[in-house]
Amino acid sequence: MDNEVELKLQAFLDGELPEAEAREVVRTLAQDQQAVLLLAELRNTRQALVGFEKVVTLPESREFFWSKIQREISRLDAPARPVEKPSLLASWRRFLVPAGAVAAMLTVVFIAIGPFGAGTLAQTDVASDDSGAFTYRDENAQTTLVWVSYPAENEVADSPAGPTLE
Amino acid sequence: MNIAALRAVETMNGKDHSSAEEPGLVKAAQKGDMAAFEELVARHRDKIYARAFSMMRNEEEAIDLSQEAWVKGWQRLAQFQGESSFGTWMTRIVINLCLDQLRKQKRQRTESIEAMDEESGGVERQMPVVTVNPTAGLERAELRQRIDKALGQLSHEHRTVLILHEFEEMEYKQIAKTMECSIGTVMSRLFYARRKMAALLADMKKNQ
Numbered sequence: 001m002d003n004e005v006e007l008k009l010q011a012f013l014d015g016e017l018p019e020a021e022a023r024e025v026v027r028t029l030a031q032d033q034q035a036v037l038l039l040a041e042l043r044n045t046r047q048a049l050v051g052f053e054k055v056v057t058l059p060e061s062r063e064f065f066w067s068k069i070q071r072e073i074s075r076l077d078a079p080a081r082p083v084e085k086p087s088l089l090a091s092w093r094r095f096l097v098p099a100g101a102v103a104a105m106l107t108v109v110f111i112a113i114g115p116f117g118a119g120t121l122a123q124t125d126v127a128s129d130d131s132g133a134f135t136y137r138d139e140n141a142q143t144t145l146v147w148v149s150y151p152a153e154n155e156v157a158d159s160p161a162g163p164t165l166e
Numbered sequence: 167m168n169i170a171a172l173r174a175v176e177t178m179n180g181k182d183h184s185s186a187e188e189p190g191l192v193k194a195a196q197k198g199d200m201a202a203f204e205e206l207v208a209r210h211r212d213k214i215y216a217r218a219f220s221m222m223r224n225e226e227e228a229i230d231l232s233q234e235a236w237v238k239g240w241q242r243l244a245q246f247q248g249e250s251s252f253g254t255w256m257t258r259i260v261i262n263l264c265l266d267q268l269r270k271q272k273r274q275r276t277e278s279i280e281a282m283d284e285e286s287g288g289v290e291r292q293m294p295v296v297t298v299n300p301t302a303g304l305e306r307a308e309l310r311q312r313i314d315k316a317l318g319q320l321s322h323e324h325r326t327v328l329i330l331h332e333f334e335e336m337e338y339k340q341i342a343k344t345m346e347c348s349i350g351t352v353m354s355r356l357f358y359a360r361r362k363m364a365a366l367l368a369d370m371k372k373n374q
Contacts, residue, residue, distance in 0.1 A: 002186050006357060007353045007354070007357055010353065010356065010357050010360070011177075011338075011353065014331070014338070016337065016338050031200045034295070037295045037297055038295050040297070041295050041296045041297070041360075041361070041364050042360055042361075042364075043297075044299045044300070044301070044364065045360045045361075045363050045364045045367075046332060046360070047301075048300070048301040048309065048313060048363075048367065049313060049328070049331055049332040050333075051332070051365070052306065052309050052310050052313050053216075053220065053310070053313070053314075054220075054310045054311070054313065054314040055216070055310070056212070056215065056216045056220075057215070057216075058212050058215040058229070058232070059225065060229065062208050062211070065207070065229075065233070066204050066207055066208070068233055069207065069233055069237055069240075070200070070204075071234045072181050072233070072237045073237055073240050075239070076237070081232060127183070166343050
């Protein structure tokens, strides 16, 4: 007996077959003893189950079980904590701190390159006193020249002890 | 207004719900009457727990899931329109929660080769047909015990399809929708589950 016939037998038992297929199953049952036995087994099992489910009871008291449900419902139903409106000081602080930082930066830049600065600096930086390096910057030509003398020509290099590595 | 009607009004006003009719309790709960909902919980808690336990086969999980079902029931009360009984509606909620949990567990579980054979189908076709009714002559309590023991030996998928069809009386189409599988899969699983149950019950009868 193939699987399709077996499943049709089951569907026939469960009343899930359309009429035409149900008639076909009836014809099969008239000719096939194995089909009859299988249908009987399926029917016995179904009858054994219906109405004989084991009776179980919840192993917690009514009050205890309800208290857990009630607590969870209250937690889910509780309104969301309102968003605290920031104080006036906090609002101003949020604005002033970054504004102050920007103002300080602008001041430094202004001093460095503004009318009080060196303008086009011939020498903008000394990398290190010990190394005797000098940096020349030509703004017009957008060129930076770093002059490194070796040995270093400065007080440290010229001292009797010479430069020391630490 | 006669005394019976007066008592009914008093009951619905939250004084005592224990003798209230269920439709009235549901309506009151839908309006936010927690005491009415508590009475509904008291009346149906065993049934909901039993369904969860039959599917999960674990007491702690069944308690947690039935509790979760009640909380969901409260949240969705407005959706209950009375097409089925309140108990049936709640049972559907707990079944869906159990199925979600079983799917989560299946993703984490390593299947045994035997279980995979059962799932893929075909094993049941090698089982000899049980010709003797294995439940004949048994006391009801003994039969319940044997059925429960046999159900415990099925895989979750096979047990679920049997529970939904035999105990919840769902049609193939409904089961397929609930279990998120095809009707063909429902039929195959049900066929296997029934044949396996018959073999297990026959074994128990032989060994008695």
